[in-house]
Amino acid sequence: MRTPRVHWDQSLQALAKGYAWLPDRRRRIDGDVVHTRVMGQRAVALCGPEAAQFFYDEKNVRRHTAIPGPVLSTLFGHGAVHTLDGDAHRQRKAFFLSLVTRESTASLVQCVAAAWEDTVVGWAPGREVVLFDEASRALTAGVRRWAGIPLETGEVAALAADLVAMVDGFATAGPRHWRARQARTRREAWLGSLVQDVRDGRAETPEGSALDVVARHRDADGELLDPRTAAVELLNVIRPTVAVCWFVAYAGHALHRWPQHREPLQAGGGFAVAFAHELRRFYPFAPFLGGRAARDLDLAGERVPAGSLVLLDLWGQNHDSRWWPDPYRFDPHRFLHREISPWELVPQGAGDPHTGHRCPGEPFTVAILAELCTRLAHRDYRVPEQDLTISLSRIPARPRSRFVLVPTSR
Template sequence: MAGRCPLTARSTVPWRDATAMLLMQGYRFVPRRWRRSGSDVFELRLLGERVICVHGPDAARLFYDPQRFERAGAAPRRLQKTLLGAGGVHGLDDAAHRARKRMFMDLMTQRRIDELVALTRREWLDALPSWSRRDRVVLFDEARVVLCRAICAWAGVPLPERDVRRRADDLTAMVDAFGAAGPRHWRGKAARRRCEAWIEAVVDDVRSGRLDVSEEQALDRIARFRDVGGQPLDRRVAAVEVLNVLRPTMAVAYFVVFMAIALHEQPDRARRLRAGDDEDVERFVQEVRRYFPFTPFLGARVRSGFDWQGHRFDEGTLVLLDVYGAHHDGRVFGSPGVFDPDRGPAAGDSGFELIPQGGGGFRDGHRCAGEWITIALMKTVCRLLTGAMTYEVPAQDLAPDLRRIPPKPRSGFAISHVRASASTLD
């Protein structure tokens, strides 16, 4: 591997705000600044604020040091009003974060993950006859419906059939607003308000005894959770945390499209996966998570000032960890612009190289509690796409727009002549 980029001493913070450039360049913005700076630590100004960007496995390890960084106050209000909500686990630190994170991790037993996988597979197979009767199916849209039904059933959230598509639309709109300004952001804000009102009412029903759900299900666990002070969560915060189970699962629809693109562009790989073992599928899924864009960067604030690699990190400074650029760094992933599931783990893999859903420890750090679910669902859908159905891919532009956060092809990956495979019908 090539040597590391030389690190330069701290320079004067650029006076020109780069927010407009970020919105224009999307995923390319931070990696371009990294290459231009010649350093794994560089500064810029976003929304009028001095921001330090860090890049690479060493930076990721630093970023997840709870003694150096905190998440409280790191998420901009526009993200709280769309993607994250206010008061949830993403903005907590120390004992409060550990207790809330433990609540989520307790849901992630292998048995419960297997149950979600089974629900998703059943919903997908149940949808196949309907898809086969249509001339054209948009995979992104239909995957959202499948995932919405499955995750609500798994979490214990009632979902009448008449509400399925509008709930799927709203949950997706919150994800789609992540890097947006204008109409997409406004739609995400409105969707967040509707979803929180919906789930607040459901939480009230659980707490009053009007709705009976299993104590193993996320809805019951969150509705009855008590924080480190022994108090139940505010009903709005409880709704935010329930949505922190539903919404990220809906985001798997983006990865479904990315997998479909990779399978279409590498038909030999699709045939291999059809007959492959779990290890082959796992490698494919992990390469999809590395190669395709989803999380551009992650943010935290400096807890107390320190110096690192010749740069000063002042208390309260917003720091962004480059995720997309790190996954396309040739020092860590050889030939990063090539989609190659056979590449195996990154050289020196320590858990801080592949970070699409964060780094650090699952239970004690800020790594996403839903990462196991994401991987399990992606593996399941990969097997469904390669073994449970056949379809054709009409001509369309399948290139994700890297200016759009999060990205997907404009077509949403249209397919036609969908048929259940013979083995599925047996």
Template sequence: MDAHRRPLMDRTPALLVEGYAWLPDRMRDSTRSVLRTRLLGRPALAVRGPDAVRFFYDESHVHRHGAIPAPVLDTLFGQGAVHTLDGVAHRTRKELFLPLLEAGRVARLTEHVTEAWDEAVRSWSGRERVVLFDEAAVVLTRGVCEWAGVPPRAVDPQTLARDLVAMVDGFATPGPRHLRARRARTRQETRMAGLIEEVRSGEVAAPEDSVLERVARHRDTGQGPLDPRTAAVELLNVLRPTVAVSWFVAFAAHALHRWPAHRERLRAGDAAFATAFAHEVRRFYPFAPFLGGRTVTELTWHGESVPAGGILLLDVYGQHHDEELWGDPYTFRPERFLDRPPGPDELIPQGGGDPAAGHRCPGERVTVGLLEALAVRLARLECTVPAQDLRIPLRRVPTRPRSGFVVTGVRAP
């Protein structure tokens, strides 16, 4: 048998052990940025690079329906979520989200979050120790719930923040973190489904054209309103990714601690630099290791093939640290994005392609806007960073600074 076509060993156990390095390490020896492997019992083809991003997001190549493993649906996205749909069904469901993410609405969300941040900082000044990751999650929860029209009586920000963080933290790992994520999703889907029913019955008045009101009245093509559980899933798919920005806030604090020279331009309110800094945080620090989809037909990329029903993987972490794309990928250098904005198929922490028609996360603009604003506030934060474990383990997915980034002696402005 041709050695090139011998049955491939399933690499799922290695992925669970190696984390972010699993795919880049195996692709390092490839001169064509492509790799044949086996994952979750299926043949898989891993690709990388802007051309590969366009190949990956071609709907004639890859479908999401049936591609996302059940453990990920049961924790991160939710059963029946927009992420599981394709074609017309996907575009129709996505219309629920796109108007919410126009520039004016993103600006209002940023205002709600920064007001919550400024209020929180005043309370931190009386505390001995503050874990920025945890506090950022609560701040983001308060801000996004107010913006989304979720009534204060319906949620406890501390509990909701903890559950939304758990959904993200446990999607990619077995064990206690995964069990916490499942329990958190069940708890919040039940709570939000009840809220949807209260809105529909008139018991709760949702602000006109708010996220809550839009989710409650949305109809897929040729169907009635979403069932309460699916509506709850989609409401959480606005709240959860916003609160996931807490990962990037912790990374931004880590970057400012390691490279404090960047503080001056952020403190001065240099808007262009704040945008470049946000992009570099999203590129440099690890979040999604890769993206995957189920192949519709046999696909060939740079001479390597995967059959229909296999898996096509897009190496996100490897692409963000590709020397051909970035020149000095392991140097944290926001200035690279002052020279030119990132190409849509180069920087892909929220996916690639067209957010209006494809599977790129429409919330990317929210992530960038919030990170710009909060990076400026982090640069202006008067505090002490005590000795702590700031290592970022690449075996943990999703990872973050081990300490959560602790600060002491916060001085209110």
């Protein structure tokens, strides 16, 4: 095993190249293991189903201290489930998994579909609407009702803007980042006091709702979550549900670029689910995951000291021709009539969500997308001139125009 060489810090390249950073590095070295430095730290980046299995084994990689502070202060929240390992992780994860059942997925989809219909009745023929923004508000209205969070109708737009800001600002140092921090501070304070009110009987929420369950959840130490951590985890349910608006905007983009999918999508069912999977594979959202080497690792003949950063390239794996023939072709048929292995399609992580950090919200994401994309495919609209560029150096990416459409009928 070789001892580590000095590697140049790549933080600026990572920021400049975004999703393409790791795939470019792999092409240059003609290998799967990239040894590098980021944020002043030794790092190694992996890609592929086998690498994912290695990464998700807690004997190799742990999550504690791997996520940078600015990402916690915006996207996930300090003390979030994403940062836990071992028993503490499994106990906290149980809260999320208990919320994602077949019945609760159906009821969330129903709430979101009703909110979507309330939104689209307001679309006047001939007047431009921005699909990303409209979807974010419909998702917010739907998920807050499902989660049992009391909110006046007039406050939905402000909550939607805050939830979108938290996602949009995690990987930049500019004004988007500061908006995200402010949004998080505001919403943690609001939801923390709501949790306290529910515990003290000053506020009501339906039994079994996400708000009720988080207020009663006990961590591995047997204690209730402190109100701020409860708010962090409640946000970790509603924020990513609203983030599905990124994929709804991408659906608008895909139907515009490849209109042949509109008719099969109108039938819903298996094709709509396949369409949702292909949206999640094809379009950029989560770039890579980060953990820390739990012990000294031997990777590609080089020693990676315990504590080094270990990255898993999600976007790279979803666009590698070894696993996806013709990966830059948008083709929902690749997901029709077949099972998907837990290590294959990784836009929301890999492996088993019960034992590892894989996203517990995939059933929500896929079901909501299948429903909203089917409904979108049924609407009559035209697509005006606009900038549909999706820059891979912007994390998270999105169509520059956020996808504008003009309804042509009610």
